[in-house]
Amino acid sequence: xxxxxxxxxxxxxxxxxxxxxxxxxxxxxxxxxxxxxxxxxxxxxxxxxxxxxxxxxxxxxxxxxxxxxxxxxxxxxxxxxxxxxxxxxxxxxxxxxxxxxxxxxxxxxxxxxxxxxxxxxxxxxxxxxxxxxxxxxxxxxxxxxxxxxxxxxxxxxxxxxxxxxxxxxxxxxxxxxxxxxxxxxxxxxxxxxxxxxxxxxxxxxxxxxxxxxxxxxxxxxxxxxxxxxxxxxxxxxxxxxxxxxxxxxxxxxxxxxxxxxxxxxxxxxxxxxxxxxxxxxxxxxxxxxxxxxxxxxxxxxxxxxxxxxxx
Numbered sequence: 493x494x495x496x497x498x499x500x501x502x503x504x505x506x507x508x509x510x511x512x513x514x515x516x517x518x519x520x521x522x523x524x525x526x527x528x529x530x531x532x533x534x535x536x537x538x539x540x541x542x543x544x545x546x547x548x549x550x551x552x553x554x555x556x557x558x559x560x561x562x563x564x565x566x567x568x569x570x571x572x573x574x575x576x577x578x579x580x581x582x583x584x585x586x587x588x589x590x591x592x593x594x595x596x597x598x599x600x601x602x603x604x605x606x607x608x609x610x611x612x613x614x615x616x617x618x619x620x621x622x623x624x625x626x627x628x629x630x631x632x633x634x635x636x637x638x639x640x641x642x643x644x645x646x647x648x649x650x651x652x653x654x655x656x657x658x659x660x661x662x663x664x665x666x667x668x669x670x671x672x673x674x675x676x677x678x679x680x681x682x683x684x685x686x687x688x689x690x691x692x693x694x695x696x697x698x699x700x701x702x703x704x705x706x707x708x709x710x711x712x713x714x715x716x717x718x719x720x721x722x723x724x725x726x727x728x729x730x731x732x733x734x735x736x737x738x739x740x741x742x743x744x745x746x747x748x749x750x751x752x753x754x755x756x757x758x759x760x761x762x763x764x765x766x767x768x769x770x771x772x773x774x775x776x777x778x779x780x781x782x783x784x785x786x787x788x789x790x791x792x793x794x795x796x797x798x799x800x801x802x803x
Contacts, residue, residue: 495743496771498578498783503773506697514705514803519580519611526581535781537563537592549629550620551613552744555606557584559595560637569600571639571802572626572670574658576775578706579610580680587648590778590790594646597794598801601638603629607654617720618650618710619657622668626658630668638783644672644730644734646793647669648704649746651697652678656724656753659733670799674793676777677746678741678753680725682707682717686748696743696769698774703745725753730760737796738766739789744774 495503514522530741540562546553567650571594575587584606595602616675626645633640647655652675662669684700684707693700720727738754740747747768754766769776772785777793779786 493742493770495773496783496785497774499743499772499785502782503695503697504781507695515702515708521708523581526577535589537589537596539592539595539651547625551589551617551626553610554621554625555584556625557588557591557604557606558593558636559602559604561595561599561601561764564599564614565639566637567639568801569598569642570629570633570636571595571598571600571602571796571797572622572629572643572645572658573602573604574607574622574647574651574654575604575681576644576647576651576676577609579615579650579701580706581609581708583716587651589780590647591650593738593780594794595799597790598617598797599780600797600801600802603636614712615710615716615719615722618660619654622654623661623665625665626662626670640668641671643657643668643670644674644797644800645670646674646677646797647678648677649774650679652676652750656680657721660720660724663732665724671734672797673734673736673798674739675750675753675775676793677741677744678738678750679703679746679751680753681723682711683723685751686745686747688747688749689745692743692747692773696745696773698745700745712723725749726730727799730757730762733757733760733762735763736765737762737793737799739793740766740768741772741774741776742768742770743772746774767792771799
């Protein structure tokens, strides 16, 4: 279907900015500029408590932010959340509103992970940090007010990749296995060769050139692209993984790899709910103040998580 009118207006505003050759600009400049893109962070929902902590990671401390909503059960479900940004951009702050919405919408404690970014820390730094934070959450569930039997992982874009990869790591390493994985327009393969890259690779916020730039900074070598912890779509088997909710957007170059990952999960016997949201582009999930489709997607994701948690 055509772009939603609200989505088109946002893309028009973004396209008014001067074009930039990403490979000619320091990544630190892009990080700073990225936070000023149109769209805003969304509503700041009140929480009973928001706490900053550090957890032990493989190469030092990993900062986390813990969101606890008011009321509800004494022991709440838990969501370990990994932000997007191509493994290079974004932070706890850029995804603060999304974490609050998930916490309130599911009556869950959300643990948002500030994993190491590339190129300062290349693959596999991010998945190792995220795995460590997930295991820490399970080990410290009682202190956090979390029901250890009801912990999910979630993330958008690169964070969706990390949620999928952490699920693989938990299965293969015998770690605490999440009860569910929420994958919001996830990066699942480094090939950049799908039909959705061909038709959506330019003009819809996230571009093929941007993804090429992200992978260039993230991977230590071209050989890493085939590693399932970088490209989970290339895992030999997806059997035994947690049930999944997979979200994609019609005008997103990542649409087809997200859909293919959902198909492979289902084929492997993993209960999987897949939804492609028409008329919107990559990043829409965070734009609840601007896009009705985003508000619907957040509501749908929260409903899927509540069902997974038995609520």
